[in-house]
Amino acid sequence: MNTVADLILAGALVAVWLTAGLLADRLSAARSARELRRRAATLTALVAAGASVFVAVPVVTGLLPGDSAAPAAALASAVPALIVLTASLHRLSRVRRGAGAFASAPQTPVPPGLRAAAAHPMMLVPLQVTALATLLGLPIAARVVEVPGADLAGIAITVVGVAVLAIGVRAALRHSRLSVLVMAPMGRSRPRVPAGIR
Incomplete structure (x- = not known):
């Protein structure tokens, strides 16, 4: 059993994806172009690093002797990462x-249009859900939760499901608010007709 190696791999996934999720949340708050x-460049690098850690998990566990829980821990966040x-x-x-x-x-x-694009739910939600899902992998890597069939795993999945719903609703509301700002200038300004044409 390689619990320490599993925890290092799962911890690396958590560190990279959690940082990416937090940075994605602040992306639309940038003050200048x-x-x-x-x-955006930092976030792209973090996503690439997160994908590299996913690739490293089966490679490292294949080189180490004994059984490993790291692949099962990484599998929890594989779908949102994809x-x-x-x-x-x-x-x-x-x-x-x-x-x-x-x-x-x-x-x-x-x-405003670029700010709304930076807050789009299809960008924010998968990143933040992946970050949450990597947290689920820590107790699996530590062998506190056995996969499949543990009651604690079911509770954790339910809690993450509620959190995913909350993240999705929050991202949709933010994007909707920023999208309104894109159209707002068009509604405020009226074209002025020159006096000679009236």
Whole structure:
């Protein structure tokens, strides 16, 4: 049994994905285009690091003698991480490119449309759900919870399910609020008709 190695691998997953989830939550709060681009680039690097740790788990456990709980611990967060890699990463690269368009004026405030894109639920929710799911892997890696069929695992999955619902509702409300700001300037300004044309 390699409990220490399992905990190191599970802890690395938690550290990387939890940091990514927290940074994703603050992405739309960037004050300038340069800051948004920097945050988006850091978040992209964290996602790449998280994917690398996923790949490292079976490689490391295959090299070590004895049985390992690390693959089962990593499996808890594999599905949301796959959504991050297929959907969220694409949206994140669009935000990074959009912020990069202001490279000649880096102190430009973030446009409302770009801020709304940085808060899109399909980007935030998978990242934060992956972070929560990696936390589920810690008791599995420590062999406190046996997979499958432990009562504690069922309780943990229920709690995470409620948290996922809360994260989704919060992200949808934030994106909706920021999307309204994109349309607000159009509603406030009316085209002025020159006096000679009236």
